[in-house]
Amino acid sequence: MPQEIAPTLQFSHQPQPSVIVAGSWLVHALSPQATMHDISAQLNQAATRPELHWDLSQVTTLDHIGAQMLWRAWGRQRPKYVSIQPAHEGLFARLEAVSKILVPGPPKPRLTRTMQLGAKMLGLIQHLYSFTALLGQLMLDLFRFVRHPMKAPWKELSANVYHTGAQALGITALVGILIGVVLSYLSAQQLRTFGGDLYIVNILGMSIIRELGPMLAAILVAGRSGSAITAQLGVMRVTEELDAMRVMGIPHGFRLIMPKVLALAIAMPLLVIWTDIMALAGGMISAQALLGMSPEFFIYKLPEAVPLINFWIGLSKGVTFGILIALIACHYGLRIEPNTESLGRGTTSSVVVAITVVIIADAIYAIVFSKAGY
Structure with a gap:
């Protein structure tokens, strides 16, 4: 060579x-x-x-x-x-x-602020359109549920009530007691200064039964059950189970969406009552330790300090918040694309939007019922 x-x-x-x-x-x-x-x-x-x-x-x-x-x-x-x-x-x-x-192609033109705002507005309109379609389908499914109750998905309904309601009792009880203790402790410090120890019942009763109880329960359920609903539907989208249901003729709304909405509409008022009881119990413990107020006197003064209409306002908030959380969770779950990145992003967006909508709904309740219950 x-x-x-x-x-x-x-x-x-x-x-x-x-x-x-x-x-x-x-x-x-x-x-x-x-x-x-x-x-x-x-x-x-x-x-x-x-x-x-x-x-x-x-x-x-x-x-x-x-x-x-x-x-x-x-x-x-x-x-x-x-x-x-x-x-x-x-x-x-x-x-x-x-x-x-x-050879790379020409760079894409950068979006101006006006174009970015327009894209966000188009995305918002698309979300509203899809949410409206989901709400309309829910109305049709509820009408079918009333007409043919024997064909209703009772097992799915009871399972969702158990998962969203019964399994949330522990965390709502813990948070309710702690919030009651903190609120009672802070209120007692101020009331003792002005000699208004008895008014701690009014402060705790009105704030917990009318505002904090429904809000705490809704935020906890949105973070716990709302994210679980979105993730469940998202995984079904990724694994093509939703497509398989459509091929088999099983309607998504009647078998998946409606049971979740009804379950939260039933479970949320019960969780609100449970959270109110735990928060008031924590407030009573703190009031007895700081002000020497007996639990018997606290319970005796509570109906007088808090009119009954506040209790019904709190329950109606629970029903409204439960329906909103379920609808938003299902909406984002059905919009998830068949990839894991979209699953995580959709779950996060679902929780954030649900909590934001709950706060907006609570503000609307405060304005509408501003002259009731005082």
Whole structure:
């Protein structure tokens, strides 16, 4: 086998400025560090002179690595003046074809603030349209439920009541007791200063039964049960279970959406009552420890301090909040795309939007019933 000639790169000025590439441009011939350093320096120098003529007729052997080095020195395109042996033409033809494929397209124009606002408004309109369609389908399913109660999904309904209501009793009780203790402690400090110890019953009763009880229960349910509903529907979307149900003729609304909405509409008022009781119990414990007020006196003064209409307002809030949380969770669950990234993003959006809507609904209740129950 003839001995391979080392790769060389020579500059010439006769008859015109040119670069003579010679020798064996194979990977093992170029791999020595000294050779690679010298060749790279010469290629970088030649790359700054576009008027040079490239003469590759004296290259004995050439592989993809050597051709790639020359191609990069040429700026990933053929020079204006180049002489290549026919045997090596195929390597540069492939590099030229690949370069055309990998050339990035023109950058996308950046959205202006007006365009971003318009995109967000279009997204909001799309959400409202889908939510309205979901609400209309729920009305049709409820009408079917009333007409044919024997065909209703009673097992799904009872299972959802258990998961969203019974299994949430522990966390709502804990949070309710702690909120009652904190609110009673802070109120007692101020009331003791002005000698109004008895008014702690009014403060605790009105704030817990009318506002804090429904709000605490709704926020906990939105974070616990709302996210679970969205994740459940999202996983069914990812695993194509929803498509399988549609193929089998099983309606999503009647079998999945309606039981969840009814379950939360039933469970939320019960959780509100449970949270009120636990919060008032925590307030009684704190009032007895700080003010010496007996639990019997606290319970005796409570009906007098808090009119009954506040209790019914709290229950109506529970029903409203439960329906809103279920609808929003189902809405985002059905919009999840069949990939895990969309599942996480949809679950997070569901919880955030549900809590925001609950606070807005509570503000509307406060305005509508501003003159009732005082």
